[in-house]
Each structure stands twice: as structure tokens, then as C-alpha cells.
Amino acid sequence: MSEIRANDVRLHVQRIGPRGPAIPTVVMLHGMVMDNMSSFYLSLGTYLSDIGCDVICYDLRGHGRSERTPEGYALADSLADLNGLLDALGVDHPVHIIGNSYGATMAIAYGCEFGERTASLTLIEPPFLLEGLGEEMARSLTQILAAMSDDEVELWLHQAAGRVIGRATRSARRLLQETTIATDMLSMTPFSVEALGRLSMPVLAIYGENSDIIGQAETLTSVVPDTTLVVLEHHTHMVLREATGYLRELLRWWLLGDRTTPRPVYVPSATKRFETPQWITDMVPPPNLNTPRTVTTAESSHR
Numbered sequence: 001m002s003e004i005r006a007n008d009v010r011l012h013v014q015r016i017g018p019r020g021p022a023i024p025t026v027v028m029l030h031g032m033v034m035d036n037m038s039s040f041y042l043s044l045g046t047y048l049s050d051i052g053c054d055v056i057c058y059d060l061r062g063h064g065r066s067e068r069t070p071e072g073y074a075l076a077d078s079l080a081d082l083n084g085l086l087d088a089l090g091v092d093h094p095v096h097i098i099g100n101s102y103g104a105t106m107a108i109a110y111g112c113e114f115g116e117r118t119a120s121l122t123l124i125e126p127p128f129l130l131e132g133l134g135e136e137m138a139r140s141l142t143q144i145l146a147a148m149s150d151d152e153v154e155l156w157l158h159q160a161a162g163r164v165i166g167r168a169t170r171s172a173r174r175l176l177q178e179t180t181i182a183t184d185m186l187s188m189t190p191f192s193v194e195a196l197g198r199l200s201m202p203v204l205a206i207y208g209e210n211s212d213i214i215g216q217a218e219t220l221t222s223v224v225p226d227t228t229l230v231v232l233e234h235h236t237h238m239v240l241r242e243a244t245g246y247l248r249e250l251l252r253w254w255l256l257g258d259r260t261t262p263r264p265v266y267v268p269s270a271t272k273r274f275e276t277p278q279w280i281t282d283m284v285p286p287p288n289l290n291t292p293r294t295v296t297t298a299e300s301s302h303r
Contacts, residue, residue, distance in 0.1 A: 002014060002015070003065075004085060004088045004089070005088065006081055006084030006085040006087070006088045007077075007080045007081045007083070007084035007085075008084075009061050009066070009067050009069060009072070009081055009084075010066065010067040011058050011059065011061070011066045011067070011081065011085060012037070012058060012059040012064055012065035012066045013056065013057070013058040013059075013085065013089075014037065014041060014045075014056075014057045014058070015054070015055065015056050015057075015089065016045065016046065016049040016055050016057075017048065017049030017050075017052070017053050017054045017055045018049075018052060018053075018054060019054045020054075023052065023053065023054045024052075024053050024054065024096055024119070024255055024256070025053070025054040025055075025056065025091060025093065025095045025096065026048055026053045026054065026055050026056065026095065026096045026097075026098060026255065027056045027082070027086075027095045027096070027097050027098070028040040028041075028044070028045060028055065028056065028057045028058075028097075028098050028099075028103075029060070029082075029097065029098070029099040029100070029103030029104070029106050029107055030059075030060065030063070030099075030100055030101075030103050031100050031101035031102050031103055032060075032063075032101065032102035032103075032181075033063075033172045033175060033176065033181075034172050035063065035100070035101070035103075036059050036060075036063045036064030036065075037057040037058055037059045037063075037064055038064070039100070039240060039241070040057050040098070040100065040240075041057045043240055043241070043244045043247070044098070044240075044244070044247060044248060044251065045057050047248050048251060048255070051252055051256060052256065053096075053255060053256070056085075056089065056091075056095075058085060060078065060081070060103075061073065061077065061078070061081055062175050062179055062181065063175070068174070068175060068178070068179065069179065070178065070179055070180065071179065071180040071184070072180075072184075073179060073180060073181040073184040073185070074184040074185075074187045074188065075105075075106065075109055075187075075188045076187075077184070078106050078109075079106070079109060079110050079113055079114070082106075082110060083114065083117075086117065094116070094117055094118055094119035094201075095117065095118065095119055096119045096120045096121075096122070096255055097110060097111070097118060097120070097121055097122070098122040098124070098251070099121075099122070099123055099124065099126065100124040100125060100240050101124070101125050101126070101127065101237070102127065104123040104124055104125060104126030104127075105126050105127050105128065107121050107122075107123060107126070108121065108123065108126060108128070108191065108196075108224075109191075111199050111201060111203075112191070112192070112195045112196065112198075112199065115198075115199065115200055115201065118201050119201060120201050120202045120203070120204070120254070120255075121199075121201060121202075121203045121204070122203075122204045122206070122251065122254065123203065123204065123205045123206065123220075124206045124239060124240055124247075125206065125207055125208065125211060125213065125237050125239055125240075126205065126216075126220065127213055127216065128191070128213075128216045128217075128219060128220045130190055130191055130193065130219060130223070193223050196223045196224050197223060197224075197225060199224055199225060199226070200225075200226075201226070202226045202228070202259070203224055203226060203227040203228070204227075204228050204230070204250075204254050205217065205220055205221065205224075205227055205228070205229050205230070206229075206230045206231075206232065206239060206247070206250075207229075207230075207231050207232070207239070208231075208232050208234075208235030208236045208237060208238070208239040208242070208243075208274070209231050209232060209233045209234065209235060210234065210235060210236045210273075210274060210275055210276055211235070211236050211237040211239070211276065212236070212237055212276045213237060214231070217229060217231065228263070230250065230263070230266070232246070232266055232268070233266070233268045234268045234269070234272065234273045234274055235268075235274050236274045236275065236276045237276065238274070242272075242274050243266075246264070246266050249264040250263060250264055250266075
């Protein structure tokens with residue numbers, strides 16, 4: 001584990017892969033609240049390092065093993081943290097940024113503000129609104145906190161959730177309860193169409209066909225130049241987890257291949273079709289969380 005002080009915040013960072021003038025440096029930005037760097041490190045990070053990329057994964061402020069400050073969760077703070085991190089690591093050349101969910105929204109903002117430090121953007125399921133983005137993010141976080149505070153959720157965490165899920169959920173609840181993250185989202189200003197139109201780096205945008213935010217893809221591609229849109233059939237907002245194998249092929253083509261050649265063809269599985277549950281769209285906990293847990297034979301043998 002490596003810790004770096006950047007923008008006066010202690011950040012947990014992992015940097016893997018070769019380095020050198022001809023080596024592409026890739027920075028990975030994970031999602032908000034229930035996510036951390038491990039989702040990228042395990043799915044795409046080690047793969048990209050193995051094929052010749054200099055990969056930087058880190059836990060955003062308040063997430064994973066990075067410092068959970070009481071405040072400082074506005075988008076501008078996230079961008080300042082990233083700039084501080086790159087400076088602390090001595091990265092003085094443009095980087096390829098890959099973001100998932102909120103991390104993808106952050107990547108767009110970084111490209112607009114610091115285009116000279118950005119070689120390309122890969123946006124996996126970016127929440128993208130030209131108006132009301134901050135209000136929408138704050139509303140979602142408030143509803144998540146309300147759901148996590150539900151008595152049935154607490155009982156489910158105690159009885160049925162696995163150790164990792166339970167730990168992650170409790171950490172997320174502390175982030176929402178003990179910091180200004182939800183209110184800080186209200187300060188997120190709408191994206192400027194003019195600024196987006198000036199983005200000079202190539203952009204790869206990836207959405208799941210069954211995502212609850214698929215409707216935002218058309219807006220993004222209509223205002224951001226040089227955008228390659230990929231919509232994955234049979235997938236949801238969780239496309240990073242659901243289609244990891246294809247994303248690896250796609251990023252090899254995007255980062256190391258010849259983009260004038262056709263991109264890898266996606267062939268959906270005939271046996272798997274992912275759907276976004278209604279309770280996720282409605283932002284309420286699923287029913288029957290208080291169903292008693294069934295103890296497996298393996299667990300019984302360890303008692």
C-alpha cells in the first residue's frame with residue numbers, strides 16, 4: 001500500500017506497470033460512495049499494466065483507504081486532488097483518464113479544466129446532465145443515506161450480508177453521515193456547452209443498453225466532439241463488472257491500437273441479460289431484507 005499527500009489530503013495510491021517516455025500513463029477514477037479503487041484495479045488496472053501501460057489507481061477522498069475529511073467533496077476539490085496527485089507523482093505529461101460513474105463525470109470536468117494534462121477520456125456510464133447535475137447527485141446521495149438508515153437494511157447487514165459488503169456499506173454510511181459530500185454535490189455547476197465543445201482530446205463513452213441513465217448518452221455525444229459511443233446490449237450501469245472482458249479488448253484498441261481500424265466487436269452472451277432492478281431506479285431498498293439468513297453447510301462446519 002502506498003500513501004501520498006496531495007492537496008493536503010492523504011490518498012491511497014497504487015501505481016503499476018512500466019514507465020517511460022513512450023509508455024501511456026492511465027489514471028483510473030472510480031465511482032462514488034459504495035466504490036473504491038479496487039473495482040478498477042482488479043478489473044482493468046492489472047490487465048492494462050500487463051499490456052504495457054503505466055497505471056495509476058487511487059481511492060478518492062473519503063473512499064477506500066484514503067483520508068475521510070469532514071468536508072471538501074465538491075467537484076472542484078476532486079479535480080484539485082487529482083492535480084495534486086499527479087504533481088506528487090511527478091507526472092508532467094498528458095494522461096489517459098478512465099472514469100466510471102461519478103469518476104467519469106469527474107473525468108469530463110478534468111478534461112474541460114485541464115485539457116493540456118489530458119491525452120484522452122474513457123467514460124464508463126457517466127452521469128451527464130447539462131442542467132441540474134449537482135441537484136440530481138445530491139438527491140441520489142440523500143436517498144441512498146435514507147435507504148441505508150432503514151431498520152431492515154441494518155438487520156440485513158447483521159444477518160445476511162457478507163463481511164466485505166457489510167464493511168463497504170458501513171463505510172459508505174459514515175461517508176454520507178459524517179461529511180459534507182451530499183451538500184457539496186449541490187455546488188456542482190452544469191457543464192458548459194461551450195467548454196465541452198472545446199474538448200480537443202478523443203473521448204470514448206460506454207453505456208449499458210439497460211442502464212437507468214442511457215438516455216443521457218445522446219446528449220453527451222451531441223455536444224462533445226470526437227466522441228466514440230459504445231452501447232453494450234444486455235447491460236446496465238454496472239457494465240464495468242458485467243462486461244469486463246470486452247472492456248479489456250476495447251481499451252487495448254483505444255490506448256495501444258490503431259484507432260483508424262474498426263473497434264473490437266462486442267458479442268453479447270446469449271444466456272445473460274442484465275436488467276436494472278426497479279428498486280435501484282426508485283432509490284429505495286429492496287423488499288424482504290429481513291429474511292433470516294440460511295446458514296450453509298460450509299459455514300456450519302466452521303462454527
